[in-house]
Structures are given as C-alpha cells and as structure tokens.
Amino acid sequence: MDLPIVVGVDGSEPSLRAVEWAADEAALRGAGLRLVYASLWERYEGGFLAHDVSKPSEETMAEDIVDTAERRGRRRQPGVQVTTFLFPDAPEYALVRESQTALAVVMGCRGRSGVTEALLGSVSVMVAAHAHCPVIVLRGSHDNQAHPGAHGRIVLGVGEKPAGSAAVRFAIEEALLRGVPLEAVRAWRRPAHATTGHPLITGEPAHLYEQQAVEALEEAFRDVPDGLRVQRRTVEARTRDALLAASREADLLVVGARRRHGHFGLQLGRVAHGVLHHAACPVAVVPETA
Incomplete structure (x- = not known):
C-alpha cells in the first residue's frame, strides 16, 4: 500500500501553507496528499440538527475548509x-490515528486561535509527541507562503x-530527495561540577567529551549513500541551543523523539519540545522506539 502525506487543516493560513509544503513533499516522494479536518462539532450539533433539512453551519464551514485546502494543494502540485476527509473527532486524536498509515504528518505552527507563533499550539505538540510516523511542523516563515528551500541544507540533531x-x-x-547536503550536529558539554582529580577528566577533559561527540557522528554515518554529502559538526553547547542556531540556515531540522512502550505521558523530550517552539525553519520530529 502506498502511504500518503497527511496534512492537518483548519482553515488558517498557516495550515494552507502546510498544504503547499506537503504537496511539494508528496511530489518528491511520488506519494498522495491526504487533507484531514477534524472537529467535535458533529457530536454536539448532530443530534439537535438531525431534522433540519439544511446543513449545520459547522459542517458547511468544514467542507469549505477542505475544499479550499484541496484547491491550494492541486494548484501547487497538479500531478x-x-x-480530503472530515472527522467528528478532536484533531489531535484524529491525526495521531492517521499517522499509523502515513509517510508523514504535516502541520502549520499555529491555527485559527491566533496564538503567537512562538507558542506552538497544543495540537501540534500532542501529535508530535504521539504520532507513529514523522511529524513536520512548519515554522520559520511569516508570510504564509511555502517557498522552495532557500538554504539548500538539511540539519540533523544526532x-x-x-x-x-x-x-x-x-x-x-530528505537530503537525497532534495539533492542537498546534510549537516549532522552533535552538541557536547563538559560536566558543570567536574572533579579535576577524576581519572577520566584529568588532563584534557574538553577534548574527551568532544571526542565522544565526534565518535557519535562517525557511528551515525558509517555507511553514507552515494551522492550524499554529509557535513559533520560538533558544538560545545546545549543541544537545543546548537540546533536552534543551525536552524537559521536550514530548510528542515530533523530531530528524534524516543517512544517508551507502556508510557502514556508526553513522549517528546526537551530538545524536540524546544526546537518545535523556537526553530527558524520547519521541524521534523521522527519517532524512535526505545
């Protein structure tokens, strides 16, 4: 079965920008585009309006939303x-469910609520924390238009x-599909309260921790596919800060989020949570099974 790229739409301009971005991604991958609008309106209005010959206003609005999103996607990538799908459910639950049969879920960074972009919406956080596939949240553009990659670089937090x-x-x-270099970033920090007499850190403690970061990068890219240029970079900084700085010159920032079996809390991690809220470019959160 060919899996689609799923987009959560809600009628906001950021969600329409997500449709355009996802259409480009679908074209790169030869995949379909599945536009999903989810709302609880039917649960509350359906019973009261069952005998009304006209459609509930919320249903009409939902159809208008997906029709507009569909036109935007087709115009962006006609091929x-x-x-489109309408679900009488909370959007976070619908999108997590959809993620079970998707290549990726794409979302805008904020919806119709008008919350500032610096404060990511709760739906995006919930989906990124529980999805079964990569979740891409579009950050970094303020003109509500999806543009081709300007920096020609994918950044990965190792x-x-x-x-x-x-x-x-x-x-x-992603780097191979786009034909761009991949910059792999590994941050490291020396312990704040290191004891100089400890055998592992006497002499050159900074060099020790930096060397461990270098080895992690080498391990990650022991077998590099033909045609891919990988730039390995170690940074002495907090991981979140290093990735936020790198995001300013990236078209996509990729981070992992470890999933723990039997754990039902927010499974996102501080780094992924931080870059989702503050990155200067789209962020892909990729689930990792612990």
Whole structure:
C-alpha cells in the first residue's frame, strides 16, 4: 500500500501553507496528499440538527475548509493525487490515528486561535509527541507562503543512540530527495561540577567529551549513500541551543523523539519540545522506539 502525506487543516493560513509544503513533499516522494479536518462539532450539533433539512453551519464551514485546502494543494502540485476527509473527532486524536498509515504528518505552527507563533499550539505538540510516523511542523516563515528551500541544507540533531536511528534514516532520505547536503550536529558539554582529580577528566577533559561527540557522528554515518554529502559538526553547547542556531540556515531540522512502550505521558523530550517552539525553519520530529 502506498502511504500518503497527511496534512492537518483548519482553515488558517498557516495550515494552507502546510498544504503547499506537503504537496511539494508528496511530489518528491511520488506519494498522495491526504487533507484531514477534524472537529467535535458533529457530536454536539448532530443530534439537535438531525431534522433540519439544511446543513449545520459547522459542517458547511468544514467542507469549505477542505475544499479550499484541496484547491491550494492541486494548484501547487497538479500531478499529486489529493483526497480530503472530515472527522467528528478532536484533531489531535484524529491525526495521531492517521499517522499509523502515513509517510508523514504535516502541520502549520499555529491555527485559527491566533496564538503567537512562538507558542506552538497544543495540537501540534500532542501529535508530535504521539504520532507513529514523522511529524513536520512548519515554522520559520511569516508570510504564509511555502517557498522552495532557500538554504539548500538539511540539519540533523544526532542523538545518544545514532546508529540505525529512524531520525538519521529520515534525514538522509530528505537530503537525497532534495539533492542537498546534510549537516549532522552533535552538541557536547563538559560536566558543570567536574572533579579535576577524576581519572577520566584529568588532563584534557574538553577534548574527551568532544571526542565522544565526534565518535557519535562517525557511528551515525558509517555507511553514507552515494551522492550524499554529509557535513559533520560538533558544538560545545546545549543541544537545543546548537540546533536552534543551525536552524537559521536550514530548510528542515530533523530531530528524534524516543517512544517508551507502556508510557502514556508526553513522549517528546526537551530538545524536540524546544526546537518545535523556537526553530527558524520547519521541524521534523521522527519517532524512535526505545
């Protein structure tokens, strides 16, 4: 079964920008585009309006939203197959459910509520924390238009267990599809309260921790596909700060989010949570199974 790119739409301009961005992604991957609008309106209005011959106003609005999104997607990429779906459900639950059969879920950084872009909406956070596939949240543009990559670079935050990680595979695939270099960033920090007499940190403690970061990058890219240029970079900084700085010159920032079986809380992690709120470019959160 060919999996689609799923987009959560709500009628806002950021969500329409997400449709355009996802249409480009679908064209790159030869995938379909599935536009999803979810709302609880039917649960509350359906019973009261069952005998009304006209459609409920919320239903009419929902149809207008998906029709507008469909036109935007088809205009952006006429060759991509577009389908639309309306669900009488909370959007976060509908999108997490949709993520089980999707290549990726794409969302705008804020919706119709008008919350400032610096404060990511709760729906985006919830979906990124629980989705079964990569979730891409469009940050970084303020004109509500999706533009081709301006920087020609994908940035990957390399985590604690990089070998064979889903985030590494996703970032490699994105870079190859776009024909751009991949910049792999590994941050490191010396312990704040290191004891100079400890055998592991006497002499050159900074060099020790930097070397561990270098080894993590080498492990992550032991086998680099032909045609991919990887720029490995270590940074002495907090991981979040290093990735936020790198996002200013990237077209996409990729981070992993570890999923723990049997754990039902927010499974996002501080780094992924931080870059989702403050990155200067779109962010892809890729689930990793612990």
